[in-house]
Amino acid sequence: MGEGFPQIQVRSVKHALNVTREQDFAAWYQAVISEADLAEESGVRGCMVIRPWGYGIWERMQKLLDAEIKATGHENCYFPLFIPLSFFEKEAEHVDGFAKEMAVVTHHRLIQKDGRLVPDPEAKLEEPLVVRPTSETVIGAAFSRWVQSWRDLPVLINQWANVVRWEMRTRMFLRTSEFLWQEGHTAHATPEEAREETLKMLEVYRSFAEDCLAMPVIAGEKPENERFPGAVSTYSIEAMMQDGKALQAGTSHFLGTTFSSAQNIRFQNSEGQQELAHTTSWGVSTRMIGGVIMVHGDDDGLRCPPRIAPHQIVIVPMLRDTPEDEDILAYCAEITEALNAQDVFREPVRAHLDRKSAKAANKRWGWVKKGAPVIVEVGGRDLAAGNVSVLRRDRLYKADGKLDSAIMAKGDFIGGAVQLLAEIQTALHEEATAFISRNINRDVKDMEGLKAWFSAARPGWLEVQWSKPTGAALDKVVETLKGLKLTLRNVPSDAGPADGACIFTGDAAVERVLVGRAY
RNA sequence: CGGGGAGUAGCGCAGCCUGGUAGCGCAUCUGCUUUGGGAGCAGAGGGCCGGAGGUUCGAAUCCUCUCUCCCCGACCA
Structure with a gap:
């Protein structure tokens, strides 16, 4: 590879991060997470605090993907965090896959002992509960209650939830002990229909990754050794990170009758005979945020695709503690409102006025690191001339290494903002597509x-x-x-x-x- | 879970070997100067030196245990 990384390291440009992708990709990844305020350590092994900017990106992903999940006929619901141990014992292969990494709840009360809180031996659970690593078993148990007749099928549900897997080695977003995801679960009368569902959701993931995350992926079937425990077929979308490594960004499983036989999901067909249902499951997680970082990030931090950016356009007033500040703020507020009144990607534009009384340059670099797609700076001279100064995060620098800041009339900027955001979304996708293409x-x-x-x-x-x-x-x-x-x-x-x-x-x-x- | 490395101010680090009540850069706050830009000068705030035990008159520093993070490996939808 190396094509994406200049061999000669001439840094005429001063970057916002103190480590480059080329120097140390792993350290760079962590620097982006910390400098862009995406997440931080929690003190609990393998678990992270997702900060507002990082969670905002997740909320954007949720909103867009949730709409697709519903558009394909699924309904949201919620199943318990705790799963009785016995549920897992019903399916041997599934047990094999998850037994090694499960958190187990054994007590329901603490008592003081020698000045310390300890689980009360008197309060031991009769049957331990596991913290869900995935919900096939509980949902299967529900399906067996819900499904009686062929008329009850298909069952098409989804849940947004957290899951816990006691991972040996964790990495922010990519593999954490607790993570957030959606898991879809469906039951069908025929294997053909279940397979069709599996592939349909794979396609939903593929287009979501490409269109919303601007992340090119390869959709395909996993080989036998990489299958989900209990699955007949597992499909994935694979994204290429800038270091050339693959990231499995979403999976969809055809489960056949594995879980319907373990959980007794049966229905009476139109001929009056009992049949096992065929089930599927599919999910994407906060891991995708890690993918976005490693696909789009650069040496100045994150570059957030407009469709998932919590703020698409950030207006940074250059305040100087003078009476003119009020006029500048009013001017910026007017611009922000005019932007937010427009639609882009069939949603209202998300413009944000950064009123914080910090130095303009510091605020600007903060937004650069966070990856706001468009950063607009407004100073006294802009105000006087009716201009704005516009930075595109996807191409920050001019050839000479200076910031490529475009001064334009306020009205022109507002009028062109929707197209500008669309262009940035496309440009990020094209750049990433060119990268993956030349590296396969x-x-x-x-x-x-x-x-x-x-x-x-x-x-x-x-x-x-x-x-x-x-x-x-x-x-x-x-x-x-x-x-x-x-x-x-x-x-x-x-x-x-x-x-x-x-x-x-x-x-x-x-x-x-x-x-x-x-x- | 095995091997290695690391935890000292928000971030990056020095101090530890050779114990003597904690320092640097950036960031933050105040003032003045500056003003198309990650500014300059002066001053200030901020640290259970990851945690618990031990040795010692005295521990960031020495010893033991432990927690967390990073890298490699094993493991892993």
């Missing part, structure tokens, strides 16, 4: 070529032909890749046909699979 190689045909590709500093992905081995043969492939710190990502839905030999086994290839390093 589809021409490597042998293991030597594969090793060479991945010996680069920041390799992207390979799309290779393979024979789709299963069982022990697949394990061998996975083991080989593991030695190279690589994983099979997915089999892209739109990959071309296979016409050669399997890069791993030499057998005739049947499809194409993505290989890369992953988060």
Whole structure:
């Protein structure tokens, strides 16, 4: 890779962060989170405080995705945080997948003992409760009550919730012990319909990522070894971070009758016979915020796509503690109102007037780090001339390294703001698409070529032909890749046909699979 | 969970080896000067030195335990 990173490090530009992507990608990622006020440590292992700007981005994601989930016929509901242990025991594969990382509640009362609070032995729960790591089991139990007849199907529900998985190694947003997500769960009369649902929601995720997050993704089916515990088929969208690593940004599972047989989700069909329902589940989480950071961020912080930016346009008045300040603020308020009266992406524009009495330059750099798509500065001279000074966050600098601040008439800016936001959304998407495109190689045909590709500093992905081995043969492939710190990502839905030999086994290839390093 | 590193002011760090009541830069506050810009000068505020025990007349510093974070690995929808 390296294309996105100049080899010669001439920094004529003074950046807002004290570490660049090129110097140390992991440190840069953390710097963005901290400097953009997205989240911070909580003192609780693996758990984070999501700060208003970070949570605002999540709320934007929720709003946009929730509308799509509802538009595809699903209803929201809420299931309990606590799940009886016995629910998990019903499905062996599911147990295997999650048993190692579950938080367990065993007591319901504390008592004072030697000056300390300890669980009261008298208050031990008869049956321990686990904090949900995912809700297939409880929701399946509900489905078995709700579904009696073929007329009750399909059941199409979704919930926005938090889940807990006791992860060994955590990273802000990408893998935290507690995270926020939505989980959709559906039950259908036929496997065909359930598969169709699985793919429909995969497509909802794909278009949500592309259109709202400006994040190009590859949608496809996960290989057998990467399946969700209990799933018949697992599909994912995979996004490429600027260091070339893959991030699984959303998953959709066809669960077949795994959970309907474990939870007894049966219905009487039109011929009067009992049948097992076919279920699906699908989810995206706050992990996506990490994806947005690593796809769009630059050495000055986050670049937030307008559709998910809590504030799309921030107006920064340059105040000087003079009587003129009042006039400048009034002028800015007028601009803010005029912007907010317009619609962009079929929603009201979100313009924000930063009235804080801090120095204008400091406020500006604060918004640069947070990634506000458009930053408008207004000083006395602008006021006098009826102008504004406009910064586009997606391209901050001119060729000479100076800030590319455009002075324009107030009316022109207001009139063009909607189009400007649309342009920025598109520009971020195009930039990210160009990046992923030039960092996927589809021409490597042998293991030597594969090793060479991945010996680069920041390799992207390979799309290779393979024979789709299963069982022990697949394990061998996975083991080989593991030695190279690589994983099979997915089999892209739109990959071309296979016409050669399997890069791993030499057998005739049947499809194409993505290989890369992953988060 | 294994190996390594780290926790001292909001952020970044020095001090620890060779114990003696805590310092630097940026940020913050006040004043003056400046004003198309991350300003200059002067002054000020802010720290249970991650936590608990121990050694000592005295611990940021030495010892033990523990919590949290980072990196690598194992693990992982």
